[in-house]
Amino acid sequence: MRVTFTVNGRTRTADDVWEGESLLHVLRERLGLPGSKNACEQGECGSCTVRLDDVPVCSCLVAAGQAEGRDVVTVEGLAEHARHRAAERGRERDVPDTDRPEPATGGPRTAGADTLAPVQRAFVDAGAVQCGFCTPGLLVAADDLLARCPDPSDADIREALSGNLCRCTGYEKIMDAVRLAAARQEGS
Amino acid sequence: MGTDPTPTGLTRPTRAPGGIGVSTLRPDGTLKVTGEFAYSSDMWHEDMLWGQILRSPVAHAEIVSLDVSEALALPGVHAVLTYDDLPTAVRHYGLEIQDTPVLAHGRVRHHGEPVAAVAADHPETARRAAAKIKVEYRELPVVTDEDSATAPGAPVLHPDRADHHSHRVPHPNIVHRQPIVRGDADAAARRADAVVRGEYVFGMQDQAFLGPESGLAVPAEDGGVDLYIATQWLHNDRAQIAPVLGLPEDKVRMTLAGVGGAFGGREDLSMQIHACLLALRTGRPVKIVYNRFESFFGHVHRHPAKLHYEHGATRDGKLTHVRCRIVLDGGAYASSSPAVVGNASSLSVGPYVVDHVDIEALALYTNNPPCGAMRGFGAVQACFAYEAQMDKLAAELGLDPVEFRRLNAMEQGSRLPTGQIVDAPAPVAELLRRVKARPMPPERQWETTEGADIRQLPGGLSNTTHGEDVVRGVGYAVGIKNVGFSEGFDDYSTAKVRLESAGGEAVAVVHTAMAEVGQGGVTVHAQIARTELGVDQVTIHPADTQVGSAGSTSASRQTYMTGGAVRNACALVRERALELGRRRFGSHHPAWATAELRLEDGHVVTEAGEVLASLADVLDDEVIEEEREWRHRPTRSLDPRTGQGDGHLQYSFAAHRAVVEVDTGLGLVKVVELACAQDVGKALNPLSVIGQIQGGTVQGLGIAVMEEIVVDPVTAKVRNPSFTDYLIPTILDTPSLPVDMLELPDANAPYGLRGVGEAPTLSATPAVLAAIRAATGLELNRTPVRPEHLTGTG
Ligand code: FES
Ligand code: FES
Numbered sequence: 001m002r003v004t005f006t007v008n009g010r011t012r013t014a015d016d017v018w019e020g021e022s023l024l025h026v027l028r029e030r031l032g033l034p035g036s037k038n039a040c041e042q043g044e045c046g047s048c049t050v051r052l053d054d055v056p057v058c059s060c061l062v063a064a065g066q067a068e069g070r071d072v073v074t075v076e077g078l079a080e081h082a083r084h085r086a087a088e089r090g091r092e093r094d095v096p097d098t099d100r101p102e103p104a105t106g107g108p109r110t111a112g113a114d115t116l117a118p119v120q121r122a123f124v125d126a127g128a129v130q131c132g133f134c135t136p137g138l139l140v141a142a143d144d145l146l147a148r149c150p151d152p153s154d155a156d157i158r159e160a161l162s163g164n165l166c167r168c169t170g171y172e173k174i175m176d177a178v179r180l181a182a183a184r185q186e187g188s
Numbered sequence: 189m190g191t192d193p194t195p196t197g198l199t200r201p202t203r204a205p206g207g208i209g210v211s212t213l214r215p216d217g218t219l220k221v222t223g224e225f226a227y228s229s230d231m232w233h234e235d236m237l238w239g240q241i242l243r244s245p246v247a248h249a250e251i252v253s254l255d256v257s258e259a260l261a262l263p264g265v266h267a268v269l270t271y272d273d274l275p276t277a278v279r280h281y282g283l284e285i286q287d288t289p290v291l292a293h294g295r296v297r298h299h300g301e302p303v304a305a306v307a308a309d310h311p312e313t314a315r316r317a318a319a320k321i322k323v324e325y326r327e328l329p330v331v332t333d334e335d336s337a338t339a340p341g342a343p344v345l346h347p348d349r350a351d352h353h354s355h356r357v358p359h360p361n362i363v364h365r366q367p368i369v370r371g372d373a374d375a376a377a378r379r380a381d382a383v384v385r386g387e388y389v390f391g392m393q394d395q396a397f398l399g400p401e402s403g404l405a406v407p408a409e410d411g412g413v414d415l416y417i418a419t420q421w422l423h424n425d426r427a428q429i430a431p432v433l434g435l436p437e438d439k440v441r442m443t444l445a446g447v448g449g450a451f452g453g454r455e456d457l458s459m460q461i462h463a464c465l466l467a468l469r470t471g472r473p474v475k476i477v478y479n480r481f482e483s484f485f486g487h488v489h490r491h492p493a494k495l496h497y498e499h500g501a502t503r504d505g506k507l508t509h510v511r512c513r514i515v516l517d518g519g520a521y522a523s524s525s526p527a528v529v530g531n532a533s534s535l536s537v538g539p540y541v542v543d544h545v546d547i548e549a550l551a552l553y554t555n556n557p558p559c560g561a562m563r564g565f566g567a568v569q570a571c572f573a574y575e576a577q578m579d580k581l582a583a584e585l586g587l588d589p590v591e592f593r594r595l596n597a598m599e600q601g602s603r604l605p606t607g608q609i610v611d612a613p614a615p616v617a618e619l620l621r622r623v624k625a626r627p628m629p630p631e632r633q634w635e636t637t638e639g640a641d642i643r644q645l646p647g648g649l650s651n652t653t654h655g656e657d658v659v660r661g662v663g664y665a666v667g668i669k670n671v672g673f674s675e676g677f678d679d680y681s682t683a684k685v686r687l688e689s690a691g692g693e694a695v696a697v698v699h700t701a702m703a704e705v706g707q708g709g710v711t712v713h714a715q716i717a718r719t720e721l722g723v724d725q726v727t728i729h730p731a732d733t734q735v736g737s738a739g740s741t742s743a744s745r746q747t748y749m750t751g752g753a754v755r756n757a758c759a760l761v762r763e764r765a766l767e768l769g770r771r772r773f774g775s776h777h778p779a780w781a782t783a784e785l786r787l788e789d790g791h792v793v794t795e796a797g798e799v800l801a802s803l804a805d806v807l808d809d810e811v812i813e814e815e816r817e818w819r820h821r822p823t824r825s826l827d828p829r830t831g832q833g834d835g836h837l838q839y840s841f842a843a844h845r846a847v848v849e850v851d852t853g854l855g856l857v858k859v860v861e862l863a864c865a866q867d868v869g870k871a872l873n874p875l876s877v878i879g880q881i882q883g884g885t886v887q888g889l890g891i892a893v894m895e896e897i898v899v900d901p902v903t904a905k906v907r908n909p910s911f912t913d914y915l916i917p918t919i920l921d922t923p924s925l926p927v928d929m930l931e932l933p934d935a936n937a938p939y940g941l942r943g944v945g946e947a948p949t950l951s952a953t954p955a956v957l958a959a960i961r962a963a964t965g966l967e968l969n970r971t972p973v974r975p976e977h978l979t980g981t982g
Contacts, residue, residue, distance in 0.1 A: 018310065018312055020312065021312075025311075028230070029232070032232075033223070034223070034226070034227075034229075034230035034232070035222070035223020035224070036223070037227070037229075037398070037399070037448070038229055038400065038477065039398040039399065039400065039448070039480065040479075040480040040910075040911045041479050041480065042479075042480060042481075042910060042911065042912065044480075044910070044911035044912055045398065045480075045911055047398060074223065075221075075222065075223035076222065076223045076224075078222075079222070115222075116218065116221060116222065120221040120222065121221075123217075123221050124213055124214070124217035124218060124220075124221055125213065127211070127213070127214075127875040127876065127878075127879050129214060129217050129220050129221060130449075130706040130707070130708070130876075130879055130883065131397070131398070131399065131447060131448050131449040131450075131705060131706025132216070132217075132220030132221075132225060132446075132448070132706065133227060133397075133398040133399040133448030133449060133706075134398050135220050135221055136221075136223050139221060155641060155643045155644060157919075158643065158919045158920050159643055159649065159920065161919045162649070162918050162919055162920040163918075164918075164919070165398065165911070165916060165918060166398070166919075167395075167396055167397055167398050167449050167451070167883075167887075167916060168398075168449050168706050168879075168883045169879055169882065169883050170879075170882030170883045170884075170885055170886035170922060170925055171882075171886065171919040171922045172882045172922075172924070172925045173878075173879055173882070174919065175919075
């Protein structure tokens with residue numbers, strides 16, 4: 001079958017899709033977007049998390065056909081997505097979204113990373129990325145949390161990210177990264 | 189992605205600012221957060237096929253017949269291979285003993301053993317084809333533990349074993365055995381005022397790295413093959429792959445593809461040979477990606493163990509003797525069981541001084557899943573048991589458990605049971621003091637003004653309790669882990685370093701075959717090169733087999749070994765650069781001839797800080813390149829009867845304090861805080877060292893309260909090969925993890941560093957268990973602890 005949907009703002013079509021194929025498989029193997037990861041393909045690890053019509057879902061559990069005509073944002077489009085959202089907010093608050101001063105919070109800064117969403121930059125800066133396989137899914141989930149809840153408590157962060165497994169970090173630096181992204185968001 | 193099988197994430201140069209000792213950020217971090225970093229499962233080639241493995245549904249059986257004709261006839265299927273299709277007489281592989289069939293030959297020895305390999309044009313076609321292969325099995329009795337494996341008439345799993353361990357074992361179903369005898373344990377036992385005994389059971393843990401086993405094999409025009417693969421040791425993989433393919437090693441070219449965690453689980457081969465065979469057979473690139481179910485069958489696990497211990501002490505709290513017997517279940521194939529046995533025996537009494545020991549460790553062949561390397565490697569199981577014993581003995585003597593440990597703590601100059609002297613700092617007592625001195629997390633943290641925040645209670649979001657039956661407990665543990673490969677292994681690493689001038693600036697390139705599995709080696713190597721060569725720009729060349737072996741990314745050895753190789757290669761490059769400078773500019777300034785010169789900030793500088801020339805000017809258009817192999821000081825194998833010998837290179841120590849809350853009614857545990865103190869020798873990158881300690885700590889927490897591969901004791905089949913049923917800690921299961929890092933340099937190691945990755949996995953588990961015992965008063969001699977153990981219902 002043929003499936004057409006919007007991915008990261010672009011309309012994309014995949015042909016000869018087998019009925020059982022997941023959205024994850026179509027993104028990774030047919031559309032050249034391998035950023036969403038395939039750690040379990042059974043809805044347990046969260047590494048395939050994408051936004052489907054603005055709701056975070058495990059793309060391994062979504063049949064490709066279900067995405068027909070809908071809007072998908074993957075980690076590859078997260079920075080753009082975050083910029084749009086910031087611009088919307090900026091308009092609401094009547095504040096230009098460019099040339100914001102950098103907040104004084106946080107440790108070392110990533111060089112040349114202007115194209116990253118704040119949460120992406122915070123993950124790099126906080127040392128929350130080790131092997132990085134869990135990272136794309138965690139970023140989509142954390143970005144969603146920060147959009148809904150700009151100043152989350154630690155318990156809020158743990159609850160929001162509890163569907164995303166990480167085997168490397170022990171999660172402490174992931175907590176640091178989300179706190180850092182929230183603090184920087186606060187300061188902006 | 190285009191037709192180029194080498195994706196952007198591999199070839200793009202990576203840069204890291206910052207020298208050693210600084211929390212430099214990962215050079216691959218940006219690629220990893222944007223989704224551009226190419227992991228092995230992301231490999232793609234325009235006309236690639238998909239490989240699929242057919243696995244045995246039973247644990248032990250004779251293969252009566254095998255018919256692939258229907259599978260081969262399915263449209264879209266390009267090849268189906270069985271044992272008979274293997275191109276050479278070399279049809280087995282293995283890390284220490286070549287006993288693992290590439291595809292089953294006449295017999296399967298464990299549930300999930302590979303039987304056939306398929307290549308097809310779509311992963312679903314490959315799966316369907318595999319399902320059409322007809323295999324008739326005649327089931328054989330299984331052996332699953334020591335009794336069944338060594339009983340008279342037990343099926344012998346490897347009747348034709350011919351390895352250098354075979355003469356040391358009392359039964360052919362024992363892979364390896366290591367006794368250690370020192371002093372006179374019988375006489376010492378008579379002097380003991382208190383003696384405690386315990387039987388401990390340690391469950392089978394899985395590495396559960398998130399990136400599934402996967403890779404892409406591309407057939408080459410010269411008849412060779414290029415393999416893009418996630419592994420821990422490229423060269424050792426190749427040494428096992430090439431003979432099976434019937435190719436010389438230089439025709440098997442391997443490039444490291446992005447690795448999604450390893451923890452020992454990628455030390456053995458998984459799909460490497462199958463992908464290469466299918467690619468060579470079909471003439472097309474072949475990609476294989478395991479799903480999670482298959483991943484649980486596709487790699488070795490941590491050895492489950494049964495441990496029997498006896499400890500004795502005098503009234504004033506000095507250990508008199510330790511007797512122990514450690515039986516590790518190695519499963520169907522040897523993998524690294526012999527080395528695991530060596531570790532379990534030599535580290536079996538922990539970081540304590542005991543003059544009289546009688547120790548035996550062995551690993552069995554059974555029909556359970558094969559076991560091999562995992563973070564902590566044989567030291568983890570022992571630590572769980574000896575720490576429980578230390579608590580038991582302290583209680584028996586009426587001593588504080590931490591004080592009792594400190595009374596017996598090893599220090600620099602102490603001896604291991606093997607007789608080896610610990611010749612570097614061993615701050616065991618200090619680490620314990622530090623975790624004990626930490627302020628306690630507040631009581632009843634889950635109480636809020638509105639009532640209980642159920643998220644912080646045992647059972648969490650399941651809303652099982654509002655805190656009625658919740659009690660708190662605190663527990664301590666400390667452990668010792670060897671760093672690097674032991675027992676005389678010829679361990680070395682290779683690094684190639686290039687220095688040249690580009691755009692008026694001196695730049696360095698570091699090329700090694702080190703597998704970056706997430707531990708941060710790429711960051712540290714750039715830091716070392718920046719420090720040694722005084723340059724800002726360092727590029728890390730992708731890891732491949734075009735340079736000499738780096739050894740394995742395991743045993744906490746990579747910063748020590750490949751870091752040492754990079755440092756030494758840099759030293760040669762520096763000498764040559766200074767020599768070049770002397771030739772070019774020596775006549776201009778006498779300091780070139782006399783002074784001790786340094787490279788700093790892109791300049792040649794005298795000891796007094798005078799700048800002599802810019803490095804770019806010195807180099808001009810010369811390229812300096814040096815390749816250096818580096819070996820650590822030699823170790824020796826242990827005596828087969830007494831276990832005496834200087835078997836280890838270096839040790840790593842960590843201590844934990846666990847604070848837990850237990851719902852005694854429901855048997856649920858919440859770890860409230862798990863604090864660690866560890867000596868790291870020298871933190872080359874503090875940020876990533878702390879990340880390693882926290883990650884290791886949580887894997888230890890996982891063993892304590894949830895992680896276990898459950899193997900049916902009657903059929904030897906795996907019951908829970910999925911993330912639905914094999915549970916690893918989520919962020920909700922994980923508490924705050926404070927880390928206290930000591931830096932006492934080891935004079936023998938590069939920069940004084942100490943391997944850090946494994947030690948925290950050891951002590952985390954017994955600390956959590958001790959805390960649960962303290963909370964409940966239960967004995968708890970098995971891990972993981974399950975609700976039924978806490979409620980007395982199981
Ligand atoms: S891959 Fe989708 S949840 Fe694990
Ligand atoms: S960083 Fe490796 S799984 Fe999270």
